[in-house]
Amino acid sequence: MNTRIGNIASNTFREAVRDRVLYNLIAFALLLVGAAILVGQISIDIERLVVINLGLTAVSLFGMVIAIFIGIGLVSKEIEKRTLYTLFSRPVRRWEFIIGKFFGLAGTLVVNTFFMAIGVFAALLYVSHHLQKPDAWLLVALYFIILQFLMITAIALLFSSFSSPLLSAVFAFSLFVVGSFAEDLRGFAAMTKGLTHWLATGAAYLVPNFSALNVISSVAHGEAVSRQLVFYNSAYALFYAALALCGAVLIFERRDLK
Amino acid sequence: MKPARRTTMIASVLLIACLSGTVFTLGRVDRLRTGASLEEILYISSPKVLKRLSLGYDGLLADVYWTRAVQYFGNKHHSNAENYKLLAPLLEITTYLDPHLVVAYEFGANFLASPLPDGAGEPERAVQLVENGIRANPNEWKLYYNLGFIYYMEMSDYAKAADAFARGSERPGAHPFLKILAASMAQHAGELETARMLWITTLESTQDKQIKYNALAHLRALKIEEDVTNLEKLVAAYEKKTGHLPSSLNDFVAAGILPGIPADPSGRPYKLVPDGTIVVRHPDDFPFITKGLPPGQQAPRPDFSKLKLELPH
Numbered sequence: 001m002n003t004r005i006g007n008i009a010s011n012t013f014r015e016a017v018r019d020r021v022l023y024n025l026i027a028f029a030l031l032l033v034g035a036a037i038l039v040g041q042i043s044i045d046i047e048r049l050v051v052i053n054l055g056l057t058a059v060s061l062f063g064m065v066i067a068i069f070i071g072i073g074l075v076s077k078e079i080e081k082r083t084l085y086t087l088f089s090r091p092v093r094r095w096e097f098i099i100g101k102f103f104g105l106a107g108t109l110v111v112n113t114f115f116m117a118i119g120v121f122a123a124l125l126y127v128s129h130h131l132q133k134p135d136a137w138l139l140v141a142l143y144f145i146i147l148q149f150l151m152i153t154a155i156a157l158l159f160s161s162f163s164s165p166l167l168s169a170v171f172a173f174s175l176f177v178v179g180s181f182a183e184d185l186r187g188f189a190a191m192t193k194g195l196t197h198w199l200a201t202g203a204a205y206l207v208p209n210f211s212a213l214n215v216i217s218s219v220a221h222g223e224a225v226s227r228q229l230v231f232y233n234s235a236y237a238l239f240y241a242a243l244a245l246c247g248a249v250l251i252f253e254r255r256d257l258k
Numbered sequence: 259m260k261p262a263r264r265t266t267m268i269a270s271v272l273l274i275a276c277l278s279g280t281v282f283t284l285g286r287v288d289r290l291r292t293g294a295s296l297e298e299i300l301y302i303s304s305p306k307v308l309k310r311l312s313l314g315y316d317g318l319l320a321d322v323y324w325t326r327a328v329q330y331f332g333n334k335h336h337s338n339a340e341n342y343k344l345l346a347p348l349l350e351i352t353t354y355l356d357p358h359l360v361v362a363y364e365f366g367a368n369f370l371a372s373p374l375p376d377g378a379g380e381p382e383r384a385v386q387l388v389e390n391g392i393r394a395n396p397n398e399w400k401l402y403y404n405l406g407f408i409y410y411m412e413m414s415d416y417a418k419a420a421d422a423f424a425r426g427s428e429r430p431g432a433h434p435f436l437k438i439l440a441a442s443m444a445q446h447a448g449e450l451e452t453a454r455m456l457w458i459t460t461l462e463s464t465q466d467k468q469i470k471y472n473a474l475a476h477l478r479a480l481k482i483e484e485d486v487t488n489l490e491k492l493v494a495a496y497e498k499k500t501g502h503l504p505s506s507l508n509d510f511v512a513a514g515i516l517p518g519i520p521a522d523p524s525g526r527p528y529k530l531v532p533d534g535t536i537v538v539r540h541p542d543d544f545p546f547i548t549k550g551l552p553p554g555q556q557a558p559r560p561d562f563s564k565l566k567l568e569l570p571h
Contacts (some may be wrong), residue, residue, distance in 0.1 A: 043325040045361040045465065050325075053318040060315075104535030180313040210314060223357045 012104020402426025
């Protein structure tokens with residue numbers, strides 16, 4: 001079972017790595033990181049901040065775009081090319097296919113993030129001439145960005161398991177936007193009463209909370225991230241990704257592929 | 259020539275021609291629209307709405323708005339603008355998006371507080387901005403220094419300046435001058451030495467070259483003010499004693515009152531003019547001077563790119 005998931009994951013990784021769109025996005029993200037150096041020069045005293053803020057935002061947003069646009073095609077492409085039927089003619093379970101695809105794309109995103117992070121640190125080194133101790137918190141911000149990727153990849157797979165690529169992209173992107181407002185949604189739920197309160201609270205907990213995973217602004221100022229936040233954010237992201245994957249498996253198991 | 263190659267050639271030439279065409283026409287359009295400056299528009303003025311729209315990437319948006327504020331101020335300052343109406347909203351948005359962006363409070367408040375046309379001439383809003391900064395960053399001694407500076411320089415409120423300096427002096431890493439400044443506000447407010455201490459603190463506490471040049475230019479102006487005051491006192495004493503004005507500063511040297519003709523900070527000797535006042539030979543080298551200007555001439559606008567100032571190491 002583990003070998004089958006591993007094989008699907010490594011094939012997904014290889015397929016994603018061959019995708020030209022991926023390289024364009026990475027190149028563009030690295031270009032943005034480079035541009036951060038120029039932007040810092042037309043402002044006052046914020047060269048380091050711009051490199052960190054723009055660099056990490058580029059890593060996060062481009063990673064999200066990669067996760068969504070590759071994630072939504074993971075299932076539909078296999079159906080379109082009819083490779084899915086070949087795959088299922090072998091002893092591969094549907095849930096193994098979904099989990100394998102998830103790990104394949106997650107691996108791709110981790111490798112991408114690694115290369116883009118090198119770009120960010122190189123730009124930072126160019127601007128500051130040396131790295132400082134608080135810069136280590138950037139690694140925590142990058143780790144949180146990877147956690148966001150795991151969540152959005154699972155979400156993209158969930159939508160991909162029952163919808164067309166276009167609609168899946170719209171749904172996944174909308175959920176990313178709504179997820180950025182998750183804390184406001186919870187605040188809104190707290191202000192309501194009765195049935196609305198329950199519905200709003202349910203919705204607030206159901207949408208992914210991306211805002212807690214965004215510490216770019218605070219690490220840019222060298223502020224420390226507490227161990228508890230790292231632990232609970234990790235647990236939350238893993239629970240949420242597992243939740244979305246379970247949903248994807250449940251739907252895909254029942255999907256008529258004929 | 260093969261048809262494919264010919265197509266490539268034609269398309270390449272057309273591409274370059276069209277690119278030149280767009281640059282040319284855009285230049286013409288810009289010339290037609292000189293009065294319609296896009297920077298005068300703040301499409302979204304609510305900091306709260308902008309924070310929501312940033313989707314959590316508020317740090318980056320704050321950097322964008324701070325850069326926009328710097329560019330706005332720079333353009334307005336360069337064109338001797340009569341108003342800086344967008345400066346305060348831009349700074350308020352910046353600091354709402356990133357309350358820890360100390361640089362925006364620090365320099366933004368100076369942009370706001372300086373009188374027109376050098377700044378927005380809004381010291382009250384500058385004070386409000388720095389007070390917000392202190393609330394969000396209570397340990398940043400530079401913010402207390404800025405607050406005291408504005409109260410002292412732009413509002414002449416020495417009691418509040420003393421209070422700000424005193425509060426700042428208790429913060430970790432505060433410049434030692436803050437304690438002295440707080441103490442000297444009560445007795446020596448308005449004196450040259452106090453102003454000198456303020457500018458030295460500014461010079462030593464910033465990494466920004468423009469701010470360093472500004473502080474250095476002010477220190478040079480203070481030196482001239484001090485020299486001219488002293489020399490004019492000598493001239494007055496000479497006139498009282500002899501009944502006539504000295505013909506030149508050489509008279510003091512000949513009389514053994516001065517060891518040599520004093521020089522301004524650029525090394526050029528001061529000049530005595532027939533009405534008995536002392537002037538500098540190249541006033542354009544000294545922005546911010548209030549004394550030593552030839553009759554009828556005003557202090558030049560600061561343009562640090564034209565001045566040859568050497569920063570202390």
